[in-house]
Amino acid sequence: MALQLYNTLSRSLEPFEPQEPGQARIYVCGMTTYDLCHIGHARAMMAFDVAVRYMRFAGYNVTYVRNYTDVDDKIIARAAELGEPPLELAKRFCDALDEDLASMGLIEPDHSPKVSEHIEGIVTMTASLVDQGFAYAADSGDVYFAVESFERYGKLSGKKLDDLRAGERVALDPNKRNPADFALWKSAKDGEISWESPWGAGRPGWHIECSVMSSHHLGESFDIHGGGIDLIFPHHENEIAQSECAHGTHPMAKYWLHNGHLSVVERDEAGDWQQIKMSKSLGNVVNIRDVVADMPAEALRWVYVRTHYRSPLPYSSEALHDAMGVLARLYEAKERAQEIANTAADSDPSKLAKESAKAGELYKLIAGFRDAFEDAMDQDLNTALASSLVLDVVRTINRVSTDKVTKRRGAGLMRNALQVFEISAQVLGIGGMEPAAFFAELREKQARVQGVDVAWVEAQLQARLDAREAKDWAAADVIRDELLKKRIVIMDSPSGVTWRIQV
């Protein structure tokens, strides 16, 4: 099977057929950089991160563009509040965003254009729309796109101009011919950041930058345009209008992909989930850096990956804790597989599979893994299914790791099994760490979160080890119970003692 994507334009699943075979061009609406990136934004970033990773995995040569909107009303307002030049504020948050996304293991786009660097192109496209009669300059110095001039207006969102309840929620603007007309260019108010234009000093409207930057990097008609579900209208609808009118080509993009929203949920007194709004005033905004400071970033990725990108995602700290536990199991399996791969003798895995039923089970699972994984991802990037296939392998590795035949001669088999983690790491961004590094990071971060003194723990562990060597089980157990009270769990194994903080 080949990749199929759900296209918002047709509201159906379509086979992915890029304009140029083997080459995929994708544009994703990034962030308006007036604040830190929170886990809701991160979901969108993750959805398209995985999409691009998978397309590359599947053999496409992908050109991936994700913009920063660094000129915007909210940025100007925030900058005024803080007494900071708007572009400096935007730059600060662009850098913070880069840092946060890198900490989550997101791949970098091939191009990350900023509005402030494309003003000339924006003026040119706006002028072209005015010249062609698709836009008009009002006396105020604002330039508006005339939605009635574009017959396909509404094709993405399914909205009809007559149905839009103009003026109901926002005061009508007397400068506009139709209330649905939107600004391509906004005249500068006193002291605002502005650029010169044929219509006087001003700055770009909200939607035009994406039309300009996408065509700049990907051409007038490209393959995939992505963003959050909330952007369908008006943002993407308006992008289509601008681009297709300015260029006289269509479609602007063949496939429109939209990720569902994340919502924060908490348990109420009855134990039922209650949806709560993530907002500054409630003080419950969860930023990427808050999460990544407390645990390995893959835990957060796991939360995203476990739900299909188009479904709503209920987020809770409980889900994040579950994810940490699952990842620990995954890395323990990887560690077991590595140990056998490093210490066992080599033997043809197919022969081993005949000698031991357990080895045979793993052999079979691994042999079919890549196809099954691709089938899952081909179904509109079904990471929920794909990730559960990884867990199937994890369970089977754990089961086989006690098998005598495998322990003795299973190096080859386990090397094959380890490729599953490589695929998972490549596509989902999960499972690529060295197990020891994962556990060290988990322990270090959780120790800080829970206020545990690592040196003290190590000392306790040594004392317990001494007691155990003396077979003084009672003393050893007292120490273990003491540690457990501080949520430190001890795990004895033939290769030594490890510990973990209960999450």
Added chain:
RNA sequence: GGCGACGUGGCCAAGUGGUAAGGCAAUGGUUUGCAAAACCAUGUAUCACCGGUUCGACUCCGGUCGUCGCCUCCA
């Protein structure tokens, strides 16, 4: 008012017409000095409800109820 999405075991969550993956939690067991981890076993799921199409529907169609999103800035 318009457009759209969702409702699957205690919870989360896949499911591409042929009676339901995976995860978490729970219980029992194997293992362990005892634990932890791991593994094994255990879930009668009226797939919101009511009709329809079909040999057969969680899956398609219509309706009802409920939750949510967009129509203003929003990932």
